[in-house]
Amino acid sequence: MKKVAIALCAASLLFGASKYDYELTPLIGYGTPHKQGIKDEGFFGARIARNLDLPWLSQIELGAEFAPSVKYKDNGYDFGKKDKTNIFRGYLDLVKIWQINDTFGIYGLVGAGYQHFSHKSNDKVEKGGFAQAGLGLRFNLTERVALKLEARELIGFRHGKGKELYTLGLGFGLGERYEALPAPAAVIGDEDGDGVLDNVDRCPGTPKGHVVDEWGCEKVIRLDLGVLFAFDSTEITTAYAEKIKEVSDLLIANPDYTVILEGHTDSVGSDKYNQGLSERRAAAVAKVLMKNGVAANRISTVGYGKTQPIADNATKEGRAKNRRVDARFRK
Known part of the structure; x- marks a missing residue:
């Protein structure tokens, strides 16, 4: 509140x-x-x-x-x-x-x-x-x-x-x-400590350390690498390595930032298998970041399996978009 x-x-x-x-x-x-x-x-x-x-x-x-x-x-x-x-x-x-x-x-x-x-x-x-x-x-x-x-x-x-x-x-x-004491001016606080005053904050309750925009909502940079991952694959093609390089440059230019890589899959296969596959995809992106000069202690990974689709898994195109890794930055 x-x-x-x-x-x-x-x-x-x-x-x-x-x-x-x-x-x-x-x-x-x-x-x-x-x-x-x-x-x-x-x-x-x-x-x-x-x-x-x-x-x-x-x-x-x-x-x-x-x-x-x-x-x-x-x-x-x-x-x-x-x-x-x-x-x-x-x-x-x-x-x-x-x-x-x-x-x-x-x-x-x-x-x-x-x-x-x-x-x-x-x-x-x-x-x-x-x-x-x-x-x-x-x-x-x-x-x-x-x-x-x-x-x-x-x-x-x-x-x-x-x-x-x-x-x-x-x-x-x-x-x-x-x-008789005059009425003091209203004092507006910042309950979640994200640097955005509560009267402006559209996303109250943001966890401490998360990077937010001017409305107090957490900034999320999605690499959107779904097209890079073939079915049942963790291989990142060189065609999209440049996107990962942009994230590497951002982290190097802002040494007080850390990043969480979130892996995802489409709906094909069991929950258990897709959970492991999403974790391996996040780890694959982390490996490229480290090759680009980002310290390993500034990178963490998590897998969400097929629980967070951004497109319709009933189509081939939708499944391709769901095979992705998102990046979430913290300060």
Whole structure:
């Protein structure tokens, strides 16, 4: 398998090019309830967030808000002196930040929590659990301070009654500062060590030492000496000795190369006999190479019998082409 090692850093930047372990956000806000029998509320609160390095999640945060003396609407109930209530909310949010540049970013959140009314006037008051979702803008004032503007929708679990909440906060970076690492460039390897990078290599897994072309495929020079071998013969005619001489010259000019001579036969005869015949044909070519000045320790031979035909053994011409020796070079 091709080994292409690609290292990616997929983190959302929270404070320009730097990050901190935590973010503390004191805030003030304004709420507009829907069908809850109470008037608009002003509130204050705080959040503490843990910064994360996940591609889909930037922060997980805990928040608490308090709205003092929120008035009930005049809806026919006799409240007496208790026409106001305090509201407390606590919640947990998941936050994803998309940093546009070093100064400006946007974020989204989803979460759930619980709100409590100190005085309940009627069934329209939705205390208990709620879900919420919102969007916000971030402006990084310094490396450790970000101005945050946010709008979110709160929906109660019991009756589905909700409210719109708008907040203004200052986020302060707390804890250790560390730099967000840029994504390094992709590193493309050469798994089979043939000198051709894996993204170009069309023949992965080439054994080490084999000579390859620009596509990483092993170079094979076939002497194609089938016509030189008569039936059941290992004799090499002088007419084709020049081809063997070309291989000799190549080996002498490239002393770091070695050669494997691969002998083949046609399909006539038994497997055992043809195996021996193919080995003798490879040895015959090796003998000529040595006569031409190639050292014996740079030559090896192997026979494949009739197992690797390159032409149709059903014809005379095809059988002649299969009686051959191929040369495979190694570096």
